[in-house]
Amino acid sequence: MQFTQIYGQTSLKESLRKMAEGKQIPHAMIWLGEDGTGNLPLALAFATFLHCSSPVHGDSCGRCDACGKHARLMHPDMHLSFPVIGKSGEGGGALSTSYLAEFRQALTANPYTSFADWLQLMEAGNKQASISRAECYDLMGRLSLTAYSGSWKILLMWMPEFLGQAGNVLLKMLEEPPPGTLFFLIATRTDHILPTIVSRAQVLRVPPIESEEIARALVELHHLDEGEARAQAPLAEGSLIKMRQLMEVDDGVGLGDTLFMEMMRLSYSGKVAPLMAWLDQVSELGREGQKKILLVGLDLLRGCLLEMHGARALRPVVASQQAFISGFSRFLNIPKINRIHKQLQEALLHLERNAHARLLFHNLVNRLHETLRPELHQ
Ligand SMILES: [Zn+2]
DSSP: OOGGGSOSOHHHHHHHHHHHHTTOOOSEEEEEOOTTSSHHHHHHHHHHHHHOSSOBTTBOOSSSHHHHHHHTTOOTTEEEEOOBOOOTTTTTOOOGGGGHHHHHHHHHHOSSOOHHHHHHHTTOTTOOOBOOHHHHHHHHHHHTSOOSSSSOEEEEEEOGGGOGGGGGGGHHHHHSOOTTEEEEEEESOSTTSOHHHHTTSEEEEOOOOOHHHHHHHHHHHHOOOHHHHHHHGGGGTTOHHHHHHHHHSOSSOOHHHHHHHHHHHHHHHOOHHHHHHHHHHHHHSOHHHHHHHHHHHHHHHHHHHHHHTTOOOSSOOOHHHHHHHHHHHTTOOHHHHHHHHHHHHHHHHHHHTTOOHHHHHHHHHHHHHHHHOGGGGO
């Protein structure tokens, strides 16, 4: 991965270059950014830059032996750790190495891989992913060895939020790292990481990607024309993952639309029996199908907002979607839209973090009911 392959983040790339040139690299860094901002690819590019034997113009060369190994995520001094589910026989001591081939495959195909994509690739189903205590001991063993290339040894840990108490095992090493060792922790939230880890690391904030760069990605990756790309870019809110999800939402009416429209009707009416039937149906869907309900919902909600401003959706909508937007908008105002948007976003986040789907949707409908019918909850 090279800096030039990463969308936006210009000033951050510059800071990283200066950090490397000044040889003042903190031994532990938390690369903190929302999903899809590029915190993971940036850390990969920085690691490549540090190992590259002949960097040019402030970037790795992309041609040397080290760059070649990094491109395949196979550099011997780059240790990868990430949440995994236990394979049968491993019990609570699942190791990242059991899924290393899958991880390399996912990231080389798309460095902006989401956690939900990763769970699906491991076929996690309803199993919980974690970074286990056994994994931490394994990493300590590996990092205590001499660097193969005589350069930095780098531990890149994706989602240290999944360490839980197992992270205590790493504290001593974070405090007194073996010589030439760097810890790159790629995270979205610091409040889900042990405070003792956070306090030993320097936090590097990765901001949302600039809108112009999202527009460039829409042109290059999704083949939109420039005008359309500029109009759509703000909807991605600075995240390439969100951008891809928006592009994946069906243009036609799919099951996601039907189930979302039904959910809003149920949230308004508060009727229990049809809600139970709806929850049964949603529980049967896989995680991706459940996510789609919420993504479609966010898209339709934007349609409502535009409708209320007298504008029609930027994306083409079909008749049944338009009928829903026109009808539903009559029950909304701006504060309600904001609240529903927030509730859908939160549900999406929890779903991606493997929440129990039936419980999650049940709670969501209750909260939506409070938002839509505040007069019944006073
Ligand atoms: Zn190189």
